[in-house]
Amino acid sequence: MDYRGRFCCSADEMLGCGYFDDWVQAMSSHFGFSSNHNRLIGLDVEWNPNTQRNAPRNPVATLQLCQGENCLVYQILHAPYIPRSLVDFLRSRNNMFVGAGIEADAQKLLEDYNLHVTNCMDLRMLAEHVLVDYSSCLSLFSLSSLIMKFPISRS
Numbered sequence: 440m441d442y443r444g445r446f447c448c449s450a451d452e453m454l455g456c457g458y459f460d461d462w463v464q465a466m467s468s469h470f471g472f473s474s475n476h477n478r479l480i481g482l483d484v485e486w487n488p489n490t491q492r493n494a495p496r497n498p499v500a501t502l503q504l505c506q507g508e509n510c511l512v513y514q515i516l517h518a519p520y521i522p523r524s525l526v527d528f529l530r531s532r533n534n535m536f537v538g539a540g541i542e543a544d545a546q547k548l549l550e551d552y553n554l555h556v557t558n559c560m561d562l563r564m565l566a567e568h569v570l571v572d573y574s575s576c577l578s579l580f581s582l583s584s585l586i587m588k589f590p591i592s593r594s
Contacts, residue, residue: 459511459513459522459524459525460522460524462509462511463522463524463525463527463528464524465509466478466480466504466506466509466528467528467531467533477532477533477534477535477558478506478533478534478535479506479535479537480504480505480506480534480535480536480537481503481504481505481506481510481536481537481538482502482503482504482505482536482537482538482541482544482545482556482559483503483538483544484499484501484502484503484544484547484548485499485500485501485503486498486499486500486501486547487500496547498516498547498551498552499515499516499547499548499551499552500514500515500516501513501514501515501516502515502548513525515552521552521554525554526554526555529548529554529555529556529557530555530556530557531557532557532558534557534558535558535559535560536556536557536558536559536560537559537560537561537562538559538561538562539561539562539563540561540563541556541559541560541561541562542559542561544556545559
């Protein structure tokens, strides 16, 4: 399978057809990385907001992973089970997971699905050391717009 570009399907389709395992395998062996190099993997999670005051947070609904142009949007909330390949991929020390507020995202995955994300780096912390115009409250959307010098569509 060729995973160039975005890739998305329902959790049942992904598990039933082996797409998820194939994607993880492709990302694990892609780009000629040897086992002593970290692959940079973008990670983000989404969940439905809670409309009731003081109600607990809804569980993570969507897990987004991206390596270069190879992106996967996984509807984890509707998955009948968590594939072993996902558990191993998130725990691999050969992967460096990056994002804005990634520690909170990793904590949500741990609390909701007992998934451990190893090797996390918050891009806002890196930006604080590199950018002059940096504000620590920037979102990934705002941070990418600042670095790329033009507005980015959220769609």
